[in-house]
Amino acid sequence: MASPKFQGWLGKTPESVNGKMEWGEFEPKKWTEDDVDIEISHCGICGSDLHMLKSGWGPTPYPCVVGHEIVGRAVRVGNNVKHVKVGDRVGVGAQARSCQKSTCHECSNDMPSYCGNELINTYGSIYPKDEGKSYGGYADYNRTNGGFVVKIPDGLDSAVAAPMLCGGITMYSPLKQNGCGPGKTVGIVGVGGLGHFGVLFAKALGADRVVGISRKSDKRDDALKLGADEYIATGEEEDWETKHARTLDLIISTVSSEKMPLEGYLRLLKVKGTLIQVGAPDGGNLPRINAFTLLLSGIKIGGSAVGSPREISEMLQLAADKKIKSWVQERPLKDANQAIIDMEDGKARFRYVLVNENYGHH
The missing domain is CATH 3.90.180.10 (Medium-chain alcohol dehydrogenases, catalytic domain)
Structure with a gap:
């Protein structure tokens, strides 16, 4: 042709x-x-x-x-x-x-x-x-x-x-690669175009508890409708980092801002927990991280790009099987x-x- x-x-x-x-x-x-x-x-x-x-x-x-x-x-x-x-x-x-x-x-x-x-x-x-x-x-x-x-x-x-x-694979890949599944509690920072997939796929992969995390409470209803079990509004809830400290195994952060409360997110991780950054700010700069935050909880921070075509096919099949709707x-x-x-x-x-x-x- x-x-x-x-x-x-x-x-x-x-x-x-x-x-x-x-x-x-x-x-x-x-x-x-x-x-x-x-x-x-x-x-x-x-x-x-x-x-x-x-x-x-x-x-x-x-x-x-x-x-x-x-x-x-x-x-x-x-x-x-x-x-x-x-x-x-x-x-x-x-x-x-x-x-x-x-x-x-x-x-x-x-x-x-x-x-x-x-x-x-x-x-x-x-x-x-x-x-x-x-x-x-x-x-x-x-x-x-x-x-x-x-x-x-x-x-x-x-x-x-x-x-x-x-959007979907940007969330599915780090969830899958970092052990999201039964027995795990997962936090999704930023309930938007990317984050809403995080909630959908974390639930579809069988996570015990999924927590939506955003600055304002205006996304709470959406997060719960998508299947989140809990919601933290970091800009409105007093003392949120202490109250929810060491409750999450895995956090995927979709937020791309130099001003995000990254230290606070890291405190939400259980010992040996992992935070994966997928949001990419213009200029690429993240907030500073205190070494003791990492050392005293033995936590890991990482990043993730899009997944492979094989992973994309696997994700689409899961979406078809579980009737997941963007x-x-x-x-x-x-x-x-x-x-x-x-x-x-x-x-x-x-x-x-x-x-x-x-x-x-x-």
């Missing part, structure tokens, strides 16, 4: 984050027989999209089409891709390629999101060897390496699946500019998903 016409919402300057993306054509990466072309039906809006549009994590190679929570239909499949066929409903998360070499420790141990040789993001990355640039999902089509294209299980709605491909609000792709403004203003409860009105009409 000939290449479809690639069009999407182009961010051309840091100003584009203020609702100034422009619809236009773009040139996808050069086609290889390892690639899959996807006609996009749905794309979730992720906080990373906003960071990238405004060059918040370093200079963005404009023009850039953001969006890495992509669901659609495979319309062209390279000869080397065996697990996907034309017509399959598929998804792409935040990563488009790694080196995939058998000599690479990360790639050969199912950790491609940590590959040190080649790390291509779904948008805003430059491919080696003049293959071009990666463009994301606020568009009609996407081209991505087949190794990072996953099939969406039947029984999982496309709009529900889309935000799981980055909390999404669908927005038409043509209103993407307004949707990112609303996202920046914190209006999403909890994820916006762009629905492509052109889908199936090409």
Whole structure:
């Protein structure tokens, strides 16, 4: 099949984050027989999209089409891709390629999101060897390496699946890797786009108790509806760190602020507990940590990137089996500019998903 016409919402300057993306054509990466072309039906809006549009994590190679929570239909499949066929409903998360070499420790141990040789993001990355640039999902089509294209299980709605491909896996992976399950109590800091997945998946993985942690109490009802057993409003509850000290085995923090009460969160951990940071502040700075906080409770602090395609498939299957539903609000792709403004203003409860009105009409 000939290449479809690639069009999407182009961010051309840091100003584009203020609702100034422009619809236009773009040139996808050069086609290889390892690639899959996807006609996009749905794309979730992720906080990373906003960071990238405004060059918040370093200079963005404009023009850039953001969006890495992509669901659609495979319309062209390279000869080397065996697990996907034309017509399959598929998804792409935040990563488009790694080196995939058998000599690479990360790639050969199912950790491609940590590959040190080649790390291509779904948008805003430059491919080696003049293959071009990666463009994301606020568009009609996407081209991505087949190794990072996953099939969406039947029984999982496309709009529900889309935000799981980055937001969901960003929470599922550290929960799973750090032993979330029966017998464990888990805290989720920040009940928002990421945090709401933390509550859903911690419960689905069988944690005994899940605690939502946020500054204000306005998310309490949502957290409990999502399945949390308890809620701590750190900005409103007196002495919360003492009252809840040493009650949690594992905390996943989605908050990205230099001002978050990190020391307080660490005091909530049981002896030998773990805090995993997944929120990424512009500039990357975290609050200071006192060494004695770590030493006297024997606690660990770590970080986590997105999970592998294998983990994404495992998470989607769990979501299908347990009927886990992302909390999404669908927005038409043509209103993407307004949707990112609303996202920046914190209006999403909890994820916006762009629905492509052109889908199936090409």
